[in-house]
Structures are given as C-alpha cells and as structure tokens.
Amino acid sequence: MKKKMIFSGNEAVARGCYEHGLHIATAYPGTPSTEILENVSKYPEIYSEWSPNEKVAFEVAMGATFEGARTLVAMKHVGLNVAADAFMSMSFIGAPGGFLVVTADDPGMHSSQNEQDNRYYAKFAEYPCIEPSDSQEAKDFVGLGLDLSIEFDTPVMYRLTTRVCHGKSIVELGERTQYPITGFKPNPKKFVVLPSHGREMHPKVMARIARIKEWAETTPLNRIEKGSNGIGIITHGATYNFVKEVMPDASVLKLGMTYPLPINMIKDFAKSVDKLFVIEELEPFIENLLKIEGIECEGMKFWSNLGELTPEIVAAGLEKAGVFKSPYNPKEKESVIPRPPIFCPGCPHRGLYHSLRKNKAVVTTDIGCYTLGCLEPLGAGDTCVEMGASIGVGVGMAKARKSGKGIVATIGDSTFLHSGITGLLNAVNDKAGITVVIADNSITAMTGGQQHPGSGETLTGAQGYKVNLAKICQAVGADNIKVIDPYNLEQTRSTLKEAMESDELSVIITNRPCALYPAENRKLVQETPFAVDHDKCIGCHACFKVSCPAISESDQKTAKGLTKSQIDSALCTGCSVCAQVCPVNAIERIK
Numbered sequence: 031m032k033k034k035m036i037f038s039g040n041e042a043v044a045r046g047c048y049e050h051g052l053h054i055a056t057a058y059p060g061t062p063s064t065e066i067l068e069n070v071s072k073y074p075e076i077y078s079e080w081s082p083n084e085k086v087a088f089e090v091a092m093g094a095t096f097e098g099a100r101t102l103v104a105m106k107h108v109g110l111n112v113a114a115d116a117f118m119s120m121s122f123i124g125a126p127g128g129f130l131v132v133t134a135d136d137p138g139m140h141s142s143q144n145e146q147d148n149r150y151y152a153k154f155a156e157y158p159c160i161e162p163s164d165s166q167e168a169k170d171f172v173g174l175g176l177d178l179s180i181e182f183d184t185p186v187m188y189r190l191t192t193r194v195c196h197g198k199s200i201v202e203l204g205e206r207t208q209y210p211i212t213g214f215k216p217n218p219k220k221f222v223v224l225p226s227h228g229r230e231m232h233p234k235v236m237a238r239i240a241r242i243k244e245w246a247e248t249t250p251l252n253r254i255e256k257g258s259n260g261i262g263i264i265t266h267g268a269t270y271n272f273v274k275e276v277m278p279d280a281s282v283l284k285l286g287m288t289y290p291l292p293i294n295m296i297k298d299f300a301k302s303v304d305k306l307f308v309i310e311e312l313e314p315f316i317e318n319l320l321k322i323e324g325i326e327c328e329g330m331k332f333w334s335n336l337g338e339l340t341p342e343i344v345a346a347g348l349e350k351a352g353v354f355k356s357p358y359n360p361k362e363k364e365s366v367i368p369r370p371p372i373f374c375p376g377c378p379h380r381g382l383y384h385s386l387r388k389n390k391a392v393v394t395t396d397i398g399c400y401t402l403g404c405l406e407p408l409g410a411g412d413t414c415v416e417m418g419a420s421i422g423v424g425v426g427m428a429k430a431r432k433s434g435k436g437i438v439a440t441i442g443d444s445t446f447l448h449s450g451i452t453g454l455l456n457a458v459n460d461k462a463g464i465t466v467v468i469a470d471n472s473i474t475a476m477t478g479g480q481q482h483p484g485s486g487e488t489l490t491g492a493q494g495y496k497v498n499l500a501k502i503c504q505a506v507g508a509d510n511i512k513v514i515d516p517y518n519l520e521q522t523r524s525t526l527k528e529a530m531e532s533d534e535l536s537v538i539i540t541n542r543p544c545a546l547y548p549a550e551n552r553k554l555v556q557e558t559p560f561a562v563d564h565d566k567c568i569g570c571h572a573c574f575k576v577s578c579p580a581i582s583e584s585d586q587k588t589a590k591g592l593t594k595s596q597i598d599s600a601l602c603t604g605c606s607v608c609a610q611v612c613p614v615n616a617i618e619r620i621k
C-alpha cells in the first residue's frame with residue numbers, strides 16, 4: 031500500500047519536485063507561494079535557492095534547463111511582473127531540460143497589493159498553462175508539466191491560487207525517479223535571441239502552441255465528468271471543488287490546462303448539455319476564448335472578476351442564472367473577528383515609524399512588515415506601490431517639489447536587495463537630497479522569515495555571504511550614511527531630523543534583527559519585560575501610540591476617570607520603546 035499524507039498544495043508541489051526527478055528549484059519568497067521552496071529545500075537531491083528577486087530566480091532556473099536540468103522557479107503573481115522580461119523571451123528559446131514557472135495568484139488579495147490573473151501572461155507569451163485543483167493534482171501536475179515541457183521544448187506556466195497553495199488534502203506518495211542532466215547543446219540560433227534569430231523563432235513558437243492545442247484535446251489534464259441535470263459547467267483550479275460541492279449533478283468539464291484550450295472537446299461538451307456556464311476565478315479568460323470560437327456560454331454575467339470565489343458565490347451566481355436555488359443564507363455573517371495586521375512586540379520597525387510620525391516626514395514606503403507603519407496610530411506612510419518603488423517615488427516627489435527636504439523613502443533590507451539598489455543609484459545621480467532609510471532586520475520577515483544575501487545564511491541553512499548594506503550604498507555613491515539602533519528613539523529621531531533638514535542625500539540604516547526570525551532571535555530580544563506602575567500612570571495613553579500588542583487598557587482609572595495602561599509580560603520583549611515615550615516614567619523594567 032502506498033503511503034498517504036495530508037499536504038498543503040505547496041507541500042505537494044515540493045513532493046512532486048522530489049518524485050519527478052527535479053534537479054534545480056529557485057524562488058523569491060511571496061505569499062502564497064513561499065512554502066514550495068521551503069519544502070523543496072528539505073530534499074538534498076534538489077539544488078534549491080532563494081534568489082535576490084524573481085528575475086534572478088527565473089534566470090538561474092532558465093540557465094539550468096538550458097543545461098538539460100529539470101527545473102522549477104516559483105513566485106507569487108506580482109513576482110512574474112518582475113521576471114516578465116526573461117519570461118517573455120524564454121518562450122522563443124524553449125526549455126530543453128523541462129521548466130515550470132509557478133505563479134501563485136492571490137484572488138481576494140489575502141496578502142498582496144493587487145489582484146491579477148496571470149493566465150493572461152501565459153497567453154501573452156504562448157506558454158501552456160496548467161492548474162491543479164487539490165494537493166494530489168499539485169503533486170502529479172509537476173510530473174505532467176515537466177513531460178509536456180520536454181516533449182514540446184516549451185516553458186510551462188504552473189498556476190496556483192491561494193486556496194490550492196494553502197488548502198490541505200490527501201496525497202499518495204511515490205518514489206523518486208532519477209533523470210540525467212543531459213548537458214548544454216550549443217546552438218546560437220536557439221539560445222541567442224538576436225533580432226535575426228528571433229524572427230525565425232517566433233513562427234516556431236506559434237507552431238508549437240498550435241501543436242500543444244491539439245495535444246490538449248487528449249491530455250488527462252482535462253476531463254469530463256458527466257452529470258444528469260442538463261447543466262454543463264466548465265471550470266478550473268480551486269473553483270472546481272466549489273462547483274462539485276454546490277451542484278454535484280451538473281456535467282463538469284474540468285480544465286487542468288487552461289491555455290491553450292481543447293476547443294473540439296469543449297464544442298462536443300457544449301453540444302451534450304442544455305445550458306453551458308463557465309465558472310472561473312478572476313478574469314473571464316476561458317469565457318472570452320470560447321466566445322471568440324463562437325461557443326455559446328455564460329459566465330461573468332452571473333459572477334464577478336473581483337475577489338475570490340466561494341461555494342456561496344458559485345451558488346448565488348447559479349441562482350441568478352435561474353438554474354438553482356442556493357441553500358446558503360446570504361445574511362449569515364462570518365463569525366471570525368477581524369484581526370488587523372500590526373507590528374509584533376519587539377519589532378524594530380516600531381521605533382522608526384514612531385519617529386517618522388513625530389518628525390512629520392513625508393514617507394514614501396515600500397513593501398514589507400514596515401508597510402504596517404502606515405496604519406494608525408503610527409500612521410507614517412504616504413505612498414506604497416510595489417517592491418523597490420519607495421526610492422524612485424521619493425526622488426520623483428523631490429524633483430517636483432524642487433527639494434528633497436522632509437521626504438523619507440523607507441525600504442526593507444530584502445526589498446533593497448531585491449530592487450532598491452538601482453533606485454538609490456539613481457537618487458545619488460539625480461542629487462535628489464531625500465533621506466533613504468533601509469530598515470535592516472537581516473531577514474525577509476513579511477513572508478515568514480526567509481534568508482536573503484544580507485542574512486548570512488542560505489535557504490538550506492548553510493553559511494552564506496552576508497552582504498554589507500552600508501558598503502553597497504557607498505559603492506553606488508552615497509556618502510552620508512549612518513547606522514542607528516531603532517530601539518533608541520532619541521537617536522532615531524535626531525538622526526532622521528538632521529537628515530530631513532539637509533539638502534544632501536542621506537542614508538540611514540536601522541540595524542536591529544527581526545524579533546521573530548530566525549527563531550533564536552526571540553531569545554535575544556526577550557529581555558526582562560516592562561510593567562506599568564499604576565501609581566505613576568496618568569492615563570495619557572502615549573504608550574498606545576507605539577501600537578504594541580502587549581499594551582492594553584487596564585481596569586484601573588485615574589482620579590479624572592482616565593483608564594491606565596497595562597503590559598502583558600508574556601508578550602513584552604523588553605524593547606523599551608514604550609518606556610521611552612511615557613512622559614511620567616511610569617513604565618519600568620520588572621525587577
């Protein structure tokens with residue numbers, strides 16, 4: 031009997047990499063894809079790495095497949111925007127060793143700045159796109175995808191969504207099949223995308239996708255499940271599970287490959303049902319392709335291209351279409367209490383953002399834990415767009431104002447190494463006169479503590495090169511660089527103030543390690559906790575302004591009826607930031 035495990039989709043993809051003989055896996059972290067590489071790294075048979083950004087991850091994996099290695103690169107949906115240049119050109123070249131690019135899309139934006147349907151990228155670059163619906167498929171599709179990639183010498187988009195990445199289901203395990211790395215076969219007409227070569231390659235790409243379209247008609251990736259009620263539903267990914275739950279009697283065409291589509295199979299399916307619906311998450315991608323082919327169907331009219339689908343939403347759409355009575359009560363509200371994100375106790379970003387607010391800085395910020403500094407009561411963050419944007423946006427504002435005074439671009443260490451260095455280079459060149467703060471906590475914290483070139487450790491725990499951020503800044507031409515401790519509010523505020531008042535470009539590096547990652551840090555920052563002396567507390571709530579989850583209202587009141595504060599000693603890490611803002615020294619270390 032084969033062993034079975036309960037795996038998340040991400041764990042299952044990693045297991046698929048192991049079983050299907052993958053040689054090389056690369057990624058830059060990003061929810062919901064991060065756990066793929068974290069789990070691949072547990073298999074020593076596969077070389078795995080966190081690359082500094084998605085473009086580099088893509089390029090490393092691409093080079094490996096040129097050598098005939100079986101490779102996978104993983105990223106979140108917006109990561110593909112970063113890797114898009116390589117992604118587009120690779121289509122022309124092909125993937126001799128087998129190549130999967132995992133894009134983990136985030137409908138509903140559980141932890142993303144935007145919502146985008148990356149199936150359009152597949153069509154744009156003429157990659158076949160495969161989409162599993164559960165963890166077993168997540169594992170199996172790695173093998174099927176690699177086979178497809180090698181057979182047609184094409185890179186393959188492997189699209190996941192949050193529910194498939196994080197949902198758990200049973201997976202049957204198999205053994206690893208070993209494959210040789212076949213070696214690089216020099217062929218400049220194939221591997222060098224000169225215009226003259228590219229012109230020859232493009233028709234080959236179109237011929238390749240036409241052949242894959244024929245192949246799609248018979249691949250087991252797509253299947254029909256015959257129902258009894260005359261309704262036909264074409265669906266994909268996580269939505270397939272909702273369709274089966276809501277309308278088990280419908281005939282379902284489950285597309286495991288959403289580009290290119292098996293048009294003849296779909297035409298036959300359409301003929302076999304009375305009414306045809308396409309139920310898909312995000313954009314009407316399949317529906318539009320069917321309409322171009324003249325296949326009568328309905329879809330987005332009854333659903334929406336905004337947010338995530340659920341069984342309730344699938345049912346409501348079918349009811350709207352007049353073919354179903356939804357058993358769900360739309361008035362029933364979710365009973366989960368919302369928990370807005372907040373800096374952890376001991377987070378080094380707290381002191382920085384409290385100081386930025388005090389100094390009334392105009393803050394162009396970036397993407398990471400520190401983005402939470404935009405939220406009240408810290409409330410110091412005026413713009414945030416995409417990874418690496420903070421410095422460029424700060425420079426742009428400074429140019430429009432004809433002064434960089436008062437403008438502070440804040441960027442995390444992982445984000446700086448991902449795509450901030452060129453922004454700083456430009457700021458130096460432009461003599462922008464802004465202040466750049468690199469919030470260095472030595473880890474990629476937002477996504478759960480992944481190593482980067484400034485961490486001194488690699489994905490597999492091996493010792494890595496710990497890049498010196500100050501030296502990078504110097505090397506691109508910044509010469510006013512200060513390194514400070516963000517737990518020290520006086521130092522943070524005064525250093526910021528001086529920089530903000532200057533006409534010169536300044537770089538400030540705050541260097542306190544993250545309070546959570548790696549786990550040993552928790553011991554480092556957990557000093558003797560603080561407590562509120564209720565005899566001294568005047569109920570002014572200045573300590574609330576540092577937004578620490580360890581601080582709350584107590585049941586004690588002042589003579590004026592103001593509530594006194596209290597500190598949960600189990601949560602307090604002893605960072606002392608709250609003690610520094612208390613005007614009456616009522617917050618003291620527990621003796």
Ligand SMILES: Cc1ncc(C[n+]2csc(CCOP(=O)(O)OP(=O)(O)O)c2C)c(N)n1
Nearest residue numbers: 060109397398399442443444445474475476
């Ligand atoms: C292009 C892109 N890739 C990945 C992510 C996921 N992501 C969000 S923030 C972040 C980096 C956070 O690390 P850092 O800049 O060091 O800040 P920290 O969270 O440690 O404070 C990542 C990888 C993203 N939002 N966009």
